[in-house]
Amino acid sequence: MTNLNEIKQQILTVLITVKNQLRQNYHFEQVNTKTNRNDLVTDRDISIEKTVVRFLKEHFPQAQIVSEEGYGNHPQNLKGLVFFVDPIDGTMNFVKCHDQFASMIGVYEDAQPIFGAIVDVMQDKIYYGGPEIGAFIDQQPLKKLDDLPLNKVLITISNRLLQNDAVTYQDLVSNSSGLRIFGSAGIVFTRLLTGKEHLYVGKFKPWDLAAGRAIGKAIGIDVTPIDGAPINMLKSQLVIVGTRCATQQALDVISRVK
Ligand code: 2AM
């Protein structure tokens, strides 16, 4: 059985190192595009990912690593210990706004979330936890979230989803207290964890969700695929992230529109 305390200490150590490096030296030299002109990668995404992957391989040689820029080991299944790494989440924000970006690592064992950590670099805060140990910001425990109805909560939808399918999500917004948009899945998770928004809808890659899903599970945040399929952490999925009642009501609104 995995030593959760050891995992927690090592993940916090490497993410705090990454955060300090980014805060001491914001600089990046190269920006390239990936799938489209707004899907960016910089030399810092790559160097951070290489650092994190090297660290994880050294400390957890038996584990598999799924990582955004491809320096992990591309597992075909989720048996045993699996780390999900997003070196810079919100690279567009990193490049354009110098704010609202995160580094994150999710840890799963036999496909189940056991630990996650998200570092909000510019706010200098680390969010971490898991189903067994609870959720924390820095050393402080986070409270269980109120299970509010949709008409009492702010929601957030990924920018890309709104651009592709605004009509489907218009009703969802009008049934809520309003829409906010941030451009980093990690930063949105930190906001959900602290009860600022209560719902997040988008199509996410495994590393966008892995850490936040593990932490959120401790305080009442679920990740629910919109098509009703089981969650699969090896592929992209359209999901609702949020507290239970608002999630159920959002699924009802979306199914009425679709
Ligand atoms: P990234 O910066 O790590 O790529 C922006 O709306 C959010 O969506 C960010 O968290 C961003 O993560 C993520 N994102 C960007 N391009 C994506 C893609 N092609 N698939 C899934 N998530 C993506």
Ligand code: CA
């Ligand atoms: Ca990224």
